[in-house]
Amino acid sequence: MNDQTIETPGKHLLRCGPGEDILDLDRHLATGGFEAVKKALDMQPDAVREEVKKGNLRGRGGAGFPAGVKWGFIPADNPKPRYLLVNADEGEPGTFKDRYFLEHDPFPLLEGIIISAYAIGANTSYIYVRGEFVKQIRILEDCIAQLYKSGYLGEKVLGRDYKLDIYVHPGAGAYICGEESALMESIEGKPGRPRNRPPFPAVVGLFGCPTIINNVETMACVSLVFRHGAEKFVQMGLEKDGGPKIYCLSGHLKKPGLYEAPMGTNLKTLIYDYAGGTLDDRPIKGVIPGGSSTPVLTADEIDISMDFSSLAAAGTMLGSGATIVFTEGTCPVAVLKRISQFYAHESCGQCTPCRSGTGWLSRIVDSIESGNGRAGDCDLLLDAAGNISGNTICALGDAAAMPVTSFVTKFRDEFERHIAEGRCPYGN
């Protein structure tokens, strides 16, 4: 790939600034668009997968699973059709990055889909977009139509002997459908209740066929791997965690928003240099680093590299890169209350520990915040959270338990004070 197509650093994924977009195929082509796809389609599918592995691209949807490795789980001898599902459900509170691609810059996403579908041998791909994104769905469908018209999709993708159809499938307002197996159930026209695993989707997935599910940002990263080559992609991040990352910064910040930075950028740099520091320069009280389900960090823990391994070592997660900052003066019980209500509301209800446990957590946190907590409630919360973890069909159970465990452990004296005083000391 020639160097002229490399934009300024920090502009690989978020190349459109505020108010800008690239929704016209010709404009995208003028930026070197589809060179990456041509390069990939000239390779054997296995070699495409190897290149993605070499880029050490870890999935951007939450779990950080290496993309190339996941693709390798499809059994080579399975004769059924294969599917690529792209997860644009974007539901984890704090996350607003995938929306950027749908709204401002869909072509790099679509490039990544073509390359990935080719690599896994899929002839159909569905993009599952959350139902609230009505306008974004229209934009995306229009861009897909442009690709069909110009021969980039359909019977012969770019004139090659390869057929690919991409369809947009709307969600209808259920957070749980962002979970990969619930997403498949939802496309099949059913309530979004997660499936037991094994079998894993790569073996028995959508319509019983081998299926790969990847996040929107992951797909955009695949296109970058081929635009610049795996080596350069690794250099844009960390050796074992390649590429740039979009960080979603929100909460008590002067300039909240989306920021692209190398994977592994320090959290303090993101908060103070990128987002301009906190509102009224108040001291930080806590930071939820990767979406509302990820364990909270206290102010003395934020000198940390924002990548999958470093955050795991610190007992939390990079998740979707959704960083929520709150400053001194914020009631941590009130923050946890919102979070716990959310997971209780979104539990699909098919496993008892999650269905009853999330409701229980939410009610206890609620009663503490409203001044009706009882001595022993903190231990009760820790116990109840511990009983959910690891005992459920899908990770929503853990997602509900982790914030409770971390908030109660790290802000315990404040929870106890609520209970002892019988009211919220912040006057909520």
Next chain:
Amino acid sequence: MTLAFTAESEEKFKALLGRYPNRQAALIPTLVIADREFGYLSREVMEYVAERLDLPKTYVLNTATFYTLLHKQPVGRYHVQVCVNVSCYLNGADHIADHLKRKLGIGFGEITEDGLFSLEGVQCLASCGTAPAIQVNDDYHENMTPEKADQLIDSLRQAGGGQ
């Protein structure tokens, strides 16, 4: 059966059928079209969808009840959805919610007498960087303030033929 899709919806519906290996998979997108076209999914609308897709009525009902964006009750001409999740909360979502409740004279889950507005508290809309956020029908309104909320409601009231 008296219900029927408009020509435009019919075209979208027909296009859906070619996208999936079976009819069930077209169900949710079809319900989305129907919800939009008929205002909400009454029993009659669900029966119509069941008939069009040749699926059992109970199958349609079972799926429809799972999804919050598929309305089982009538909503206002302007359906005002206020995000009450964490990033919006930190940026004053509760004030926006209270303000809208007072202004419209209704609570969450209610509809104004003239049928113009309904109000609902919803979960993260993926607008956390521009919190607090609300969604009215298809449109997002971000960085909300009570003043912006007033202006918005007043202009919708005018457009909707109210006083």
